[in-house]
Amino acid sequence: MTYRQPVLDTSPHVSDEVRKTTCYMCACRCGINVHMKGGKVAYIEGNRDHPVNKGVLCAKGSSGIMQVTAPSRLRAPLKRVGPRGSGEFQEISWEEAMTIATDWLAPLRKTAPEKLAFFTGRDQSQSFTSWWAQSYGTPNYAAHGGFCSVNMAAGGIYTMGGAFWEFGQPDWDHTKLFILFGVAEDHDSNPIKMGIGKIKTRGAKVVGINPIRSGYNAVADDWYGVTPGADGLMILAIIHELLKAGKVDLDYLAMWTNSAGLVNSEEGPEKGLLLRDSDGKMLVIDRTTGQPAPFDQKGVRPDLGAVWQGHRTVFQHMAEKYLSPDYAPEKVAARVGIAAERIKGLAAEIARVAFDEAIELQQPWTDFRGERHETMVGRPVSMHSMRGISAHSNGFQTARALHVLQILIGSVETPGGFRFKPPYPKPFDAHPVPHCKVTPGAPLDGPHLGYPRGPENLALKEDGSPARIDKAFSWENPLSAHGLMHMVISNAHAGVPYKIDTLLLYMANMAWNSTMNTRQVIEMLTDKGEDGEYVIPRIIYSDAYSSEMVAYADLILPDTTYLERHDCISLLDRPICEADGAADAIRWPVIEPDRDVRGFQSVMLDLGARLGLPGMVKDDGTPKYADYADYIVNHERRPGVGPLAGFRGNGDSFGRGAVNPDQLKRYIDNGGFAINHVPHEAQYYKPWNAGYQDWAVSIGLYDKPLPYLFSVYSEPMRRFQLAAEGHGTRQPPEHLRAQLKMAMDPLPAWYAPFGDAEAAEYPIHALTQRPMAMYHSWGTQNAWLRQIHGRNPLYLPTAIWKQHGFSDGDWARVTSPHGNITVPVALMAGLNEHTIWTWNAIGKRKGAWALDADAPEATKGFLLNHLIHELLPPKGDGLRWANSDPVTGQAAWFDLRVKIERVEPQEQTLPDFPVIKSPVPKAPRNRLWGGEK
Amino acid sequence: MHPAPSVIVFTVLSGLGFGFLAYLGLGLIAPTGLNAFLIYGLAYGFAVIGLAASTFHLGNPQRAWRAFTQWRTSWLSREGWTSVITLLVMAPVALMAIFVGFPSATLGYPGAAMALITVFCTSMIYAQLKTVPRWNHWTTPALFMAFALTGGAILSGMTDLAVALCVILAVLLVVGYALGDGRFVQRGSTMETATGLGRIGKVRLFEPPHTGTNYLMREMIHLVGRKHAARLRVISILFAAVLPALALLVLPASIATIGFAVALHLIGAFAARWLFFAEAEHVVGLYYGAR
Amino acid sequence: MTELPPKSKKKLGLVIDLDICVGCHACVTSCKGWNTENYGVPLSDMDAYGADPSGTFLNRVHSFEVQPPAGPAQTIHFPKSCLHCEDAPCVTVCPTGASYKRAEDGIVLVNESACIGCGLCAWACPYGARELDQAAGVMKKCTLCVDRIYNQNLPEVDRVPACVRTCPANARHFGDLGDPDSAVSVMVAERGGMDLMPELGTKPINKYLPPRLKDRPAAKPVTAIADIEATGIAGWLDRLLEKF
């Protein structure tokens, strides 16, 4: 009998139309093809032409359809009618909402603009929101970088004029050894996965350094289960080994870094700064003449071993420091949690690949000194890291140590190493300095955030007290380049350094997973003064969904979802560039909202116009921009330079060019992005490559070429140390002098993370990791993703599991110096034996996110945040020290120390909070038709 | 496997019904008239209720007729055919017994054969599954047949045969439980073979693919407590075989005694069948760390 | 129909590289997305926002830990969908003929309009590759994206399964495993591609590439250029810079 089978149509209709825009479920910002059927979103896939993701998508991006149809979407502006935290709201019109906001903000601007604090969370429009805040005139603006990884960003920028984050990438095509420090997911989510896939497919080696062996560390060929907070020590031990064996790139150090700079040895206010000529150029000793010469002189051959009039080179200081037996692998092994033999082995492997397997590209280039080079030499060892290093109180110094390691082997901006993405490289001194001068009724005197060169750039008031509500750029954390979002609510509540009136928050779930010490923050938000008024009088919040934070605001400005609005991912803040191209992108409304919601940026332009903010109104006082789309196209920061670089002028210009009214259409036709490729001869050695510098000027990244040397030795840091030693007019308070002297070491140093002070009673390190399939709190409303991560166990290593006699199904009570939680546990063998961990932000508040109150996220899920505090436990000196990096103010999430005890299986995790009333209707029970219902 | 009430009712009652029908077809009891109506009605009742129950777990019972199409390969399809044929073939037998006064041996013998084949087919639905090692064994058809024959014999009031079959059933149950416990290991599927990772070392589940449940876990991963299972095993043997035999031996032969013995037997049969499902481990559990 | 067809020459399937799967679940949701809109009834999610959400997925990613005799435990992310077995027990048990293996390329499919939802095929599958949709009552399984791989309405590069197209790490490969010269067959040969539960005789078409050797012994340490304790930093520096 012949085989019969049904007749199948293997070419069914796929979609009516494909609309290309940009994903928003994380900061990676991949290009997406949105397939439309019957006017609705049918299916989302990656855009193959897109520079970021080249067609692939992650789990979140692929389930965007469940995000734009989530029942938790807010429906209209909300005015609070019950007490804060009750969740009782009344839906109001936009006109009423805008009137309320204007009535609150207009008088403040006239009298005391600093009483508005505007902080943004997962903001992808920072160049716009910061411009708005500057125009309003408040010094109190920042985005979320202070939570995140300012250590990584600032450590990178101060050391080498660029950072990891999404601002740089390993040379995936050439690298032979990739070393990953402490990354679970990162912002560059898809490129990292693509890169790891690429190098592993090629058979090259991936090394994972992480207390936890999951995700990227699971595929790592070699895993080093470091004890948290000790990477700096391990890196310095590797540097010790490399120096000992002379396995460093002397030529690179001499030519492209300040290693040959001469450190002033004379006692006094200049001690420890680098010698400069009368033009302010760093001096080196030229090997050919033996005489001092400016570093950028043509033909100069800087001498790393020079001693001139008693001043020794940076290189000698460095060698002296790191060759000390204090950094010998044997000495550090115990604290690092890795055997000396393995640390040495890793150092040897780095040396072998960097020097024995060096590569050479036949690509001539010319350096900034005017010398031509016939080839590009590559040291194919690449490194990457993020919050594993960053989110510790010694994170800035550790980040510097890591970059110095990369620099020592000559692997930054060389083939096979680490490459910057435009607009980087950009040295710290090409960035603005912070501004904080308030003039009622007028804009701020300049941009809020920046890179201080020394104490003179701190954001302090006349009386020396912090000018900003988050105390950024104060002596407590001088280089806090991204602000300190995690301190805003507690400082505002304490009225220190001063009281504020209105807190305007955008896209940050501050009443839940993005604060330390969640319960107390909730109390601060609801706390009333003796007058019966809330201590933080007014809170305006923009969210698109029914998050925990919504319940704690007085006025809610409901945003659209990412497929319903215009957006611009701009070269002015965090663009989508790749190492070989400058690129930016847009979002555009591929569907129209079916609710009374508006894009936040358009709302802010409207509000700005109502407040008459400069730049947002015409001379006659009418609004300058109809909406955000209008702004994206027509706004100019500098003549010819606007939010979008692509298709300027008549449509052919990139970077610089007149406003093009057709610009958005051109972006849409091009798949939602624009890219301009770096010329071949400019692909590597970018900070010193004349070809790159010229290209960067041509597209408006800089106004003139900006070649510079890497700062192995950091002079800005030394300037703060000098102040702490008593030099200069701006002096730190007495209690901070010792901390500054220690933390502002101009050569990378390691000190124990502050959490270690509690080690005796709380021996265990507790960490969180990003799940790849969830974005912070907001993936939970996605019915597909919440099936993957609907609850989170606390993972324990075998040693702790056995020691306490845990078995499957058990729960534990975990206690830190600040509180305790009771949670379910599970075993993980591939885990540092002093470390426990859980997935981040899975636990949810009952009543939020349009979930049933008995959702597993709320009954079995939990946050570690209840154990963390924005302040360190009292030390008995009468002061409360911040749980932050003393250099940048980076929140030290991962310094957490705990102890653990076994408890019987429970039904409910603790702490358990009362149900909040949902501002949106109950969700339908079942999802039967994908996006159609 | 999940001990779904519908499949338990299906296999127990249809087994009992078809077992009873076999005795009727063979003419080992030959009721007539109203008696025949009641007795055949009882046999048909068990069989039909059982078959009907089997459709409760279908996602689309309205298409159940399609289950007849694949008799060449599918035991479920075969079971469909044989059960319908049995019921059809036995119908004239029953009608003759009721209205004519004697059953038809010409149709009765084939009917009896078909009834037993039906029970065999039912058992093969489970016994064929390599994925459930405990079932994938001769004890499965043996037990299904033994249950059908024992239940039928009790219903038929054939005390001696019933007692003898009770003994056989009890022995088979003991053997089935004993052999069943080792089947999974004998089959050789482990987390190491399931993942192919045994070449590296010992495998354990770190994270399941999702934190909630899914169809597979509900359907195929069911864990019974050891103590609970042991208790039920004893109950099943006692009630399915030992107590009915004792009842038949001790109590005076009567309809009431038969009814009592059948009731005891059914309790045991349900317990045994619940365990049959509940103790059966599907290899898919290996992917969920359930072993 | 439920009989297996004569063995086809073309054997389409997936090759999954366990050495580089990072466990991101992208293949899980892209599969869900595509198959909710395409082949057969949409994949439902019951109690989607409630206490016990449970939906139909055709591809799921498990995570295992493996403890080698020496060295630290290894974590391995393990995606799993239908393996399109050559001797597919799920097909032969099906009473309705709804389950079938395509004669031309070996893809195992369910003809949903003939499926009664008895679940037997899911019981017969060792790999947990079939899930009965709780709303529609029909059996769902990986279709190998049969409605993509031949689809004339898609550009040729996109005629690959949704999960393969989306995988960021490039851990999933699609091709003809019946052709020994195909890229996937070559990969399987070079990397020792393996079958899951070979003892059950299902002869899966999909192959898994095993993780490469991990945690190799530490490399030999570098040797110092000078005895720093003896020569001091100055001696070390001389030695270092003399070759510069």
Ligand SMILES: Nc1nc2c(c(=O)[nH]1)N[C@H]1C(S)=C(S)[C@@H](COP(=O)(O)OP(=O)(O)OC[C@H]3O[C@@H](n4cnc5c(=O)[nH]c(N)nc54)[C@H](O)[C@@H]3O)O[C@H]1N2
């Ligand atoms: N899917 C997804 N992607 C995201 C996000 C998300 O929520 N979901 N969030 C985005 C945001 S805002 C951020 S900031 C980035 C963060 O991206 P990541 O930097 O990847 O941040 P985490 O997930 O916190 O992972 C921190 C990692 O560091 C390790 N670690 C902790 N302490 C140490 C240590 O002392 N040493 C070493 N070597 N490792 C350590 C932890 O084990 C963990 O693997 O991710 C972004 N991308």
Ligand SMILES: Nc1nc2c(c(=O)[nH]1)N[C@H]1C(S)=C(S)[C@@H](COP(=O)(O)OP(=O)(O)OC[C@H]3O[C@@H](n4cnc5c(=O)[nH]c(N)nc54)[C@H](O)[C@@H]3O)O[C@H]1N2
């Ligand atoms: N324990 C622990 N806590 C941590 C961390 C950790 O590693 N461990 N990581 C910290 C870090 S690095 C970060 S960045 C923070 C992140 O924490 P948050 O910045 O609070 O991030 P989300 O939870 O994603 O909250 C963002 C809010 O934006 C809303 N939203 C989503 N889409 C839109 C939109 O289109 N428009 C508007 N207006 N709103 C929208 C969401 O509904 C949600 O309420 O968490 C911090 N908290």
Ligand code: SF4
């Ligand atoms: S990594 Fe995922 S969530 Fe982030 S932008 Fe890309 S596809 Fe979207």
Ligand code: SF4
């Ligand atoms: S994996 Fe399962 S469903 Fe797929 S062909 Fe094999 S037995 Fe059938």
Ligand code: SF4
């Ligand atoms: S569930 Fe459907 S496909 Fe599976 S065996 Fe039953 S009828 Fe066949």
Ligand code: SF4
């Ligand atoms: S081939 Fe298609 S149906 Fe199968 S797992 Fe991949 S995406 Fe899902």
Ligand code: SF4
């Ligand atoms: S998409 Fe690729 S890397 Fe991610 S889980 Fe699936 S197979 Fe693994």
Ligand SMILES: [Mo]
């Ligand atoms: Mo972050």
